[in-house]
Amino acid sequence: xxxxxxxxxxxxxxxxxxxxxxxxxxxxxxxxxxxxxxxxxxxxxxxxxxxxxxxxxxxxxxxxxxxxxxxxxxxxxxxxxxxxxxxxxxxxxxxxxxxxxxxxxxxxxxxxxxxxxxxxxxxxxxxxxxxxxxxxxxxxxxxxxxxxxxxxxxxxxxxxxxxxxxxxxxxxxxxxxxxxxxxxxxxxxxxxxxxxxxxxxxxxxxxxxxxxxxxxxxxxxxxxxxxxxxxxxxxxxxxxxxxxxxxxxxxxxxxx
Amino acid sequence: xxxxxxxxxxxxxxxxxxxxxxxxxxxxxxxxxxxxxxxxxxxxxxxxxxxxxxxxxxxxxxxxxxxxxxxxxxxxxxxxxxxxxxxxxxxxxxxxxxxxxxxxxxxxxxxxxxxxxxxxxxxxxxxxxxxxxxxxxxxxxxxxxxxxxxxxxxxxxxxxxxxxxxxxxxxxxxxxxxxxxxxxxxxxxxxxxxxxxxxxxxxxxxxxxxxxxxxxxxxxxxxxxxxxxxxxxxxxxxxxxxxxxxxxxxxxxxxxxxxxxxxxxxxxxxxxxxxxxxxxxxxxxxxxxxxxxxxxxxxxxxxxxxxxxxxxxxxxxxxxxxxxx
Numbered sequence: 001x002x003x004x005x006x007x008x009x010x011x012x013x014x015x016x017x018x019x020x021x022x023x024x025x026x027x028x029x030x031x032x033x034x035x036x037x038x039x040x041x042x043x044x045x046x047x048x049x050x051x052x053x054x055x056x057x058x059x060x061x062x063x064x065x066x067x068x069x070x071x072x073x074x075x076x077x078x079x080x081x082x083x084x085x086x087x088x089x090x091x092x093x094x095x096x097x098x099x100x101x102x103x104x105x106x107x108x109x110x111x112x113x114x115x116x117x118x119x120x121x122x123x124x125x126x127x128x129x130x131x132x133x134x135x136x137x138x139x140x141x142x143x144x145x146x147x148x149x150x151x152x153x154x155x156x157x158x159x160x161x162x163x164x165x166x167x168x169x170x171x172x173x174x175x176x177x178x179x180x181x182x183x184x185x186x187x188x189x190x191x192x193x194x195x196x197x198x199x200x201x202x203x204x205x206x207x208x209x210x211x212x213x214x215x216x217x218x219x220x221x222x223x224x225x226x227x228x229x230x231x232x233x234x235x236x237x238x239x240x241x242x243x244x245x246x247x248x249x250x251x252x253x254x255x256x
Numbered sequence: 257x258x259x260x261x262x263x264x265x266x267x268x269x270x271x272x273x274x275x276x277x278x279x280x281x282x283x284x285x286x287x288x289x290x291x292x293x294x295x296x297x298x299x300x301x302x303x304x305x306x307x308x309x310x311x312x313x314x315x316x317x318x319x320x321x322x323x324x325x326x327x328x329x330x331x332x333x334x335x336x337x338x339x340x341x342x343x344x345x346x347x348x349x350x351x352x353x354x355x356x357x358x359x360x361x362x363x364x365x366x367x368x369x370x371x372x373x374x375x376x377x378x379x380x381x382x383x384x385x386x387x388x389x390x391x392x393x394x395x396x397x398x399x400x401x402x403x404x405x406x407x408x409x410x411x412x413x414x415x416x417x418x419x420x421x422x423x424x425x426x427x428x429x430x431x432x433x434x435x436x437x438x439x440x441x442x443x444x445x446x447x448x449x450x451x452x453x454x455x456x457x458x459x460x461x462x463x464x465x466x467x468x469x470x471x472x473x474x475x476x477x478x479x480x481x482x483x484x485x486x487x488x489x490x491x492x493x494x495x496x497x498x499x500x501x502x503x504x505x506x507x508x509x510x511x512x513x514x515x516x517x518x519x520x521x522x523x524x525x526x527x528x529x530x531x532x533x534x535x536x537x538x539x540x541x542x543x544x545x546x547x548x549x550x551x552x553x554x555x556x557x558x559x560x561x562x563x564x565x566x567x568x569x570x571x572x573x574x575x576x577x578x579x580x581x
Contacts, residue, residue, distance in 0.1 A: 013511045013531035017397035026398060037512050095373070096366055096406075121511050123393050123400075125375050127363035130331075134367025139442040140331055142360045145505070155446070159506055160356040161457035165328070166447040173442075179512060180505035215406035216372025219388070222399045224537065230558040232549075241561050242571035245543060248559055250579050253541045255463070255520040256487055 001055035004106055005046040005079065006116035006128070007039040009063055009070040013121065023220045025092070035070040038117025040184040041177035046115045047078045048182065049149055056080040058109060062101050064091055068200070075195035076187030082198065083109075087205040089212045096215040099131035104208035106136065111172055113154070118143045118176040126176075133174035141169055145180040258407045261287040262347035264338060264362075265298040265310055265318070266355060272298075272306055274460070275353030277313045277420035279413050282380055283351050284314030284423050289382045292348070294425070295319060297341050297432075299334055301327035304429060311427015313420060318427055319345070321434040325441065328448055329357050331364055332441045337434035339368040347408050349387050351380075354412035355459075362412045371406030376414050378517070378538065387411065395511035395534035415460050417517050417538075456490045458509060463489030463520045466509055466536070467497060470525015470546060470565055474502040479566070480524060483573045486580065492516070494526050510535035524565045528553030545569065 011017065012032040020027050035043075046057045057079040061067050064086060071082040085101050093101070106114065114133075119126030133140035141147075146157035152171045157164055159178075187195070205211060233248075235241035249256045261283045265276040280296065287294045293316040298307050300322065307318040319341055325333045338361070342350060350365075352358045354376040366373045374389035378399075381388050387409040389402045404410060458464060465484040467477055477491060484491045493503035495510050509516055511531035521539035526532060528544070528551055536542070537556055544557035545565045554560040561568050 011394070014529065016530065017394045019398050026394075095363070096370070099367065121395065124391075124395060124515075125363075125373075126359055127366055127373060127375060130360065130363035131367040134335070134364055140360070140364065141443070142331075142363075143356060158356075161460060162451050162455070164449045164451070165445050166449070167330075167443055168446050169443040178505075179508070214372070215366070215370070216374060216402055216404045218393075218400040219403045220401040221393070222401070224392070224396055224399055227537065227542075227556055227558075230542070230554070230556075230560055232554070232560045232562060238563050238567035239571045241563055242568050243575045245559050245561060246572060246575035246579055249520065249541070249543070249576075253520070253558065255541050256576060256580065 001049060001053040002110040002112050003046045003049055003055055003057045004111045004114040005043045005057055005059055005074065006102060006114070007043065007059055007061045007070045007074050008036045008120045009033045009067040010036045010120050010122040013037070019221050019223045023222060025221050033066055033069065035073050036117050036120045038119060038177055038179070041179065041181045042115035042117050043074045043077055043079065044182045044184040045147060045177055049113065053149070058083065060102060060105055061085065062090055062098050071200060072195050073187060075198045076191040077185055078191065080198060082200040084200060084202045085208065086202055089205055093212055094214045094216045095125050095127035095131055097212045099128050099135055100210050100213065101205065101208060102128065102132050103135040104210045105203060113149065113171060114174045116176055118178045129174050129176040139169045139173045141167055141173060142176040143178045144175055145178050147175065147181065258346045258348040260292045260295060260347045261349045261351065262295045262297065262342065262345065262408070264352045265296045266353055266358060267298065267300050267303055267306065270300065270303060270306065272309055273353070273355065274420065275355050275415040276310070278415065278418040279351050279353050280310055280313035280315050281421045281423065282413055282418045286349060286380065286382055286387065290385070293317065295345065295347065297321070297338055299326040299337060304431070307429045308427045311425050312422055314423040314425050315427050316425045318429050319432045320429055321432050323434055323436060325436055328445045330441065330443050330445060331360055332443050333436060334361050335364040335368055336436060336440060338365060340434065341432055342369060342408065350408040350410045352412045354414050358412050362410060365410065369408070371408060371410055372404035373410040373412065374402035374404060375412045377411050378414050378417050380411055380413065392515065392538065395515050395531070396537055397534050414517065458490055458492050458507070458514045458516050461490035461516070461518050463487045464492045464516060464518045465489050465522045465524065466492035466494065466526060467524045468494035468526030469496040471497060471502065477503065479569045479573070483569055483576070486573050486576050494532050523553050524569060526553055527551045528556065
């Protein structure tokens with residue numbers, strides 16, 4: 001089985017995000033970068049599939065030089081090789097451009113299943129997997145919490161509001177991973193050592209025959225609206241405080 | 257020349273979903289600024305009868321594609337049909353609800369229509385004749401203003417944020433033949449397993465009662481369930497509680513869970529890690545109940561109670577019961 005897993009490098013969930021004074025983006029100095037947590041679920045599922053069905057796992061990532069760390073992490077977890085798409089014209093690219101670059105790279109390799117996170121926790125767009133599926137003319141199974149692949153058929157569980165769908169798709173297909181799908185393994189120390197020797201190809205936009213074609217741009221980045229300072233409720237005991245809160249919610253906030 | 261605002265209406269089991277009325281109302285506002293019409297696409301099987309309801313929320317015209325292949329939803333069938341209708345009708349703006357299925361569909365349409373999408377937006381406006389969509393990024397740690405250069409300009413709107421405002425228009429129904437190419441349908445829904453508990457999804461809940469590490473274990477959530485049931489709310493959880501296995505992952509609020517915007521968010525025993533607060537800080541009112549007066553959650557709370565949640569929550573349930581009689 002030829003398995004592809006996409007990874008993106010993003011700021012850690014505990015990172016403070018500071019907006020640049022001119023609103024042109026975020027100040028990324030001092031940020032700790034990690035593999036997108038949802039991509040970890042994708043990589044783990046790719047590795048589980050390889051263990052079950054055989055084959056190999058190729059990691060593909062778009063981003064600047066630092067993204068090598070995210071690819072190496074996936075290789076250390078057990079993936080076999082990496083493709084790093086690194087081109088200054090693709091930094092901070094929109095979902096359409098990113099998916100185009102990924103599609104161009106993936107067209108050049110054999111694939112049966114493509115995994116990625118259901119969204120990246122930086123821009124929270126949640127688009128790349130589906131756009132990629134469309135560009136490669138593949139079916140998609142998105143935001144999946146359970147997966148079973150037998151032969152050339154994938155069966156996946158997708159939670160929606162108030163229900164769960166059990167969906168079947170033929171392979172090849174794109175699958176986007178949601179939390180709950182699995183428990184990603186940690187890279188072992190021997191894994192980290194081995195990862196250093198695994199093949200990692202770097203490609204730029206020209207090598208892929210693509211040019212950045214942004215369809216959606218972030219014209220301005222702003223800090224979130226600040227919340228006015230709240231009240232700390234006084235009271236002799238829990239009952240008194242609770243009574244006050246209930247009254248405020250009813251009379252002041254009018255939300256109950 | 258692309259013209260007008262089109263929405264994709266979402267129905268489930270033959271009933272329009274609330275988010276569709278929210279999207280219709282938002283579309284109406286944009287269309288009024290542009291002096292254009294609002295149209296809607298509605299897909300399903302036997303749904304012609306409900307199409308007119310969209311008129312109540314400002315839709316001038318509803319294109320209905322009725323086909324057994326549209327029930328239940330599959331990406332393949334919906335994307336194929338909607339791509340065709342959108343290309344024919346050529347709207348300037350295309351809006352969808354950012355529900356689970358809306359997210360799946362809208363991102364697929366980015367590929368098939370070769371355009372851009374501002375996803376999960378919390379505000380939308382017209383500036384110089386163009387759509388400007390405002391959306392939280394980094395789960396709300398900052399916001400981006402998005403402009404789309406492709407056509408149509410696409411945005412998906414976060415459920416529960418835009419008001420569904422009645423504004424009666426014709427809602428004229430026109431049947432459209434989707435002419436589906438069945439050879440392109442590669443996925444199939446084998447089973448729809450409904451959650452019979454009647455629990456409202458966190459992303460659509462008006463009131464959320466959420467518990468964190470301070471709940472001390474899964475059994476602690478009983479008192480939150482009681483409060484939620486009195487208030488007609490939904491129980492949520494922090495990452496710590498989900499990772500500890502106390503609550504299912506579908507309950508998680510925060511950067512690696514759901515971003516929510518209820519009218520009221522009651523945080524119990526949640527210290528307020530950055531990744532959690534990112535996911536709930538757009539709630540209209542926040543109540544924090546925590547023993548630790550230094551907990552960061554109090555910086556976001558409208559009403560803070562520094563006390564033992566196991567003492568406060570049952571009292572709060574009692575008081576709310578009294579008030580709501």
